Amino acid sequence: MAQSLGSTYPLVVVTGATGRLGKQLVPELESRGARVIVSGRDTRKLEIAFPGREACTYEDLHSTAKGADLVIHLAVLNNDVLAPRSAFEEVNVKLTMRVAEASRKAGVRRMINFSSTHALDETNLGHYAATKRKAVEELACRPDLPVTTFYLPAVVGDELSGKLSALNKLPRHVRSQVIHALSALKPTVRVCTVADEVFAELKDRTAEGRIVSEGQVDNLYFGVVKRFIDLSFAVAVLVCFWWLLITLSILIRLQSKGPAIFCQERVGRAGKTFTCFKFRTMHLGTPNVGTHEAPENAVTPIGRFLRSSKLDELPQVFNILLNQVSLVGPRPCLPSQSELIQARARRGVLDVKPGITGYAQVHGVDMSEPEVLSRWDETYVRLQSLLLDIRIALATARGRGLGDRATARASST
Incomplete structure (x- = not known):
């Protein structure tokens, strides 16, 4: 019977250790000091793939895994x-639940269920995505076993598989650069990062599912192309729509007293503040609070149009030129919104530049629910890619989502 070697080992x-990810992940875990038991349907296949390691079938899992610190569930029927x-x-569902029950009987401390970012898309009704979502729902109904789900994008290791095997x-060194360039288009994760997250889970023991990816913070290819797109957009607006900027400025001044451009301190990358430029959509004297906290009757008639059409954001092209914001990114908040700032800092959202959309x-x-918003922002950071940014920009152009909304309560000022 296997016994846990404690927190150090x-x-x-x-x-599902004989799958593509398992064959790469097991050595990574062992290199960090873990003792690994591999499990699957066929012990002979396991012994060939992992000579010298202890192996067991799913039927024997409840006894072989006695006292284990963690069960990593990789077994899957892929898309x-x-x-x-x-x-x-x-x-994807029944076997997952059998593994969870065997883990409970074995007294395993916790379980990590591996899934794919494909399953996060509720509109994806394919057999794989739908069944992986169902498994997560059923695992959540088991309070007797702490389970965390890791959602992975494309996994890259020393040896590539599938479409990237060529x-x-x-x-x-050439392959590494090609992978970095391709990673700018779609999110990826290295096997070593997955292993690091597994060990972090052993220490922190959070029960919240999360996306495990490399992100784009250190991807030079992503940064250069994203900056080029931002500058191209800003220059195009100034060259092609200068007349619109002037026309809107005049209309704002004619409808209400005050400047056409509203300047407000916002929180940017790394928590540093900057001056954000927007068309003024409210009367002078409106409290300097988040849009969702401002009274509805503070909004001017043209301000309602600007908000619903999102044209109030156009002056932020100057923030783009100053490299303070990007076309796409988490919306910048006020310095006074401390709860949102703390939630974003905890989730790594402040590592990226904020965006116009x-x-x-x-x-x-x-921004009315800081914790909810910070989770959405974290999802963006972990899934960030050039293709996702393009989809967000196109969705904004088509009017998807709502503009900044004021509350319906009466003004007290």
Whole structure:
């Protein structure tokens, strides 16, 4: 019977270990000091793939994993398999629940259920995505076993598989640069990062599901192309729509007293404040609070049009030129919104530049619920890519999501 080696040398059970991810993840876990038991349907196949390691079938898991620190559930019927819905249900839902029950009986401290970012898209009704979501729902109904779900984008390691396997023929340094360039288009995660997150989970023991990815903070290709797109957009607005900027400025001045441009301190990257430029949509004397806290009758008639059409954001092209904001990113908040700032800092949202439009905004999420907004912002940061930014920009252009909204309460000023 296996016994845990304690916090220094954790005992980890990996199901579905002979899959693409398992073959790369097991050595990474062992290199960090974990003792690994591999589990699957066929012990012979396990022994060939992992000679010298302890192996067990799913049926023996409840006894072999006695006292283990963690069960990592990788066994899956993937989205590249042509099979009926019942086959996906059998592996992705029923097997997952059997592993969870065996883990409970074995006294395992916690379980990590691996899924894909495809499953996060509620509009994805494919057999894989739908059954992975169902498994998460059923696992959440088991209070007797702490379970965290890791959502992974494309996984890259020393040896690439699937559609990227052709890159294995390239020299290592060339392959690395190609992967970085491709990662700018779609999010990826390295196997070593997945292993680090597993060990972090052993220490922190959070029960909240999360996306595990590399992000784009250190991706030079992403940064250069994103900055080029931002500058191109800002210059295009100034060159092609200078007349609109002037016309709107005149209309704002004619409708109410005060300047056409509203300057307000906002929180940007790394928590540093900057002056954000927008068309003024409220009467002078309106309290300097978040839009969702401002009274509705403080908004001018043209201000309502500017907000609903999002044209009030146009002067932020000057913030883009100053490299303070991006076209797409988490919406910048006020320095007084301390709860939102703290939630964003905790989730790594302040690592990226804020944006004129954002992932949360096109999904109709505003700043009235700081914790909810910070989770949406974190999702964007972890899934950030050039293709996602383009989809958000196009969704904004089509009018998806709501503009900044004021409350319906009467003004007290």
